[in-house]
Amino acid sequence: MKFKDRLKDPAHPSVAVIGLGYVGLPLALEFVGGGCRVAGIDVDPEKPRLIAEKKSYLKHIPSSRIAEAVDTGRLDCTTDFSAMEKCDAIIICVPTPLGVSREPDLSYVTGTGEEVTRYLQPGQLVVLESTTYPGTTREVLVPILEQSGMKAGEDFFVAFSPEREDPGNKHFNTRTIPKLVGALTREGAEAAEMVYSLAVDEVVKVGSPEVAEMAKITENTYRAVNIALVNELKMLATRMGVDIWEVISAASTKPFGYTPFYPGPGLGGHCIPIDPFYLTWKAHQFGMPTRFIELAGEVNTAMPEFVVSTVVRSLNEYEKSVKGSRILILGMAYKPDIDDIRETPALKVMDGLLELGAKVDYNDPYVGSIGETRQTHRRPVSVQLTEGSLAEYDCAVIVTDHSCYDYQWIVDNSSLIIDTRNACSSVKEGREKIVKA
Numbered sequence: 001m002k003f004k005d006r007l008k009d010p011a012h013p014s015v016a017v018i019g020l021g022y023v024g025l026p027l028a029l030e031f032v033g034g035g036c037r038v039a040g041i042d043v044d045p046e047k048p049r050l051i052a053e054k055k056s057y058l059k060h061i062p063s064s065r066i067a068e069a070v071d072t073g074r075l076d077c078t079t080d081f082s083a084m085e086k087c088d089a090i091i092i093c094v095p096t097p098l099g100v101s102r103e104p105d106l107s108y109v110t111g112t113g114e115e116v117t118r119y120l121q122p123g124q125l126v127v128l129e130s131t132t133y134p135g136t137t138r139e140v141l142v143p144i145l146e147q148s149g150m151k152a153g154e155d156f157f158v159a160f161s162p163e164r165e166d167p168g169n170k171h172f173n174t175r176t177i178p179k180l181v182g183a184l185t186r187e188g189a190e191a192a193e194m195v196y197s198l199a200v201d202e203v204v205k206v207g208s209p210e211v212a213e214m215a216k217i218t219e220n221t222y223r224a225v226n227i228a229l230v231n232e233l234k235m236l237a238t239r240m241g242v243d244i245w246e247v248i249s250a251a252s253t254k255p256f257g258y259t260p261f262y263p264g265p266g267l268g269g270h271c272i273p274i275d276p277f278y279l280t281w282k283a284h285q286f287g288m289p290t291r292f293i294e295l296a297g298e299v300n301t302a303m304p305e306f307v308v309s310t311v312v313r314s315l316n317e318y319e320k321s322v323k324g325s326r327i328l329i330l331g332m333a334y335k336p337d338i339d340d341i342r343e344t345p346a347l348k349v350m351d352g353l354l355e356l357g358a359k360v361d362y363n364d365p366y367v368g369s370i371g372e373t374r375q376t377h378r379r380p381v382s383v384q385l386t387e388g389s390l391a392e393y394d395c396a397v398i399v400t401d402h403s404c405y406d407y408q409w410i411v412d413n414s415s416l417i418i419d420t421r422n423a424c425s426s427v428k429e430g431r432e433k434i435v436k437a
């Protein structure tokens, strides 16, 4: 059967988006914007409830966008998986974390696959979007779906399409980022292209799910390795008394053959610290170590410790010990202008300082509170920033360079600033108080 033959209304297919998080929610909104009817499905009942109330639960998505989508009458969110039964396409956007030994944890994907199998209909398109190692769609998802008694590629279509979501990016969004699709069959690729064309401007078909799966991990590994390189150069430059940010800016004047990457306090988020290890795990099955990836992981993992040791050394210059010092972390999210704290290096810096006996608070306009850290059983809340409160800290550590911070004001009112992002680059007064890390 051809996919387009099963569509009741080819101009307005219906799509089920499973997992309404950082990836699934914006995707669901784009499908609604493209004229589709969307069933949003999540195991967390809070998400459908908030969407029905036209409220956003992600800081970078305004509630007005949710309201606009709900008001079309084409967005229905639920915890009831049977909602996918009537849809033309089923798109899976559930988490793919690492297990305790840094092995892929595909339990969310397999659990969702089992739910899809219960409701799968002939002619439907199933797309996996969760980032994973090459082979997952064919070797893990398809066998589960085929427990329905139907054959993938014949009775229903299967594709992998990696999410390239970059929350908070001011230049690109879900619609404008080209979408890769790799399907089991040519018909599957055409079906995926037809569906995604309603939500994104450009669909790029590739030859197989494995190419699409590996392309996504290649993109993230490229970033992880280049960030590790520049982090290592930063540590060397610091010892040599050279400003790495000035070096990068100088190297960036070369119009070819150089792409700038920037050092930082360590990796964060759901992608770059995690995805390369999916590939490492798979590579072991082929008897092949992935040395670049492991080395990059080692260097990047050491960065929060580098920040902590810079705080210790800088306090020492002021004849203060870190033990008993009051330290303020600025920015808890893993990157600017979002509220996501998954894998954030700020927590690792915080734990490192607490372990040494510092009294640590944090401020983040996007992150009101955080759970317990390894070193403390209290649940820290973001403190208010005032001239008076800043002055009470022995040191402020800029971990995340939110654009709403007034860095000159922060420097004016602090006694010592450790800047891990070159956030104070345009600060004119008080530069002697800034230490780059």
Ligand SMILES: NC(=O)c1ccc[n+]([C@@H]2O[C@H](COP(=O)([O-])OP(=O)(O)OC[C@H]3O[C@@H](n4cnc5c(N)ncnc54)[C@H](O)[C@@H]3O)[C@@H](O)[C@H]2O)c1
Pocket (backbone or CB within 6 Å): 018, 019, 020, 021, 022, 023, 024, 041, 042, 043, 044, 047, 093, 094, 095, 096, 108, 111, 112, 129, 130, 131, 132, 163, 164, 165, 166, 167, 270, 271
């Ligand atoms: N966050 C990003 O910027 C980003 C970018 C590219 C790719 N990815 C990848 O996309 C995937 C999803 O990431 P995310 O950031 O959206 O995660 P998320 O944690 O923000 O959202 C996942 C959602 O899935 C729901 N969920 C969990 N298990 C479920 C199940 N069995 N059935 C239905 N819903 C379920 C959760 O309640 C949550 O709402 C991951 O593989 C991730 O690596 C994320």
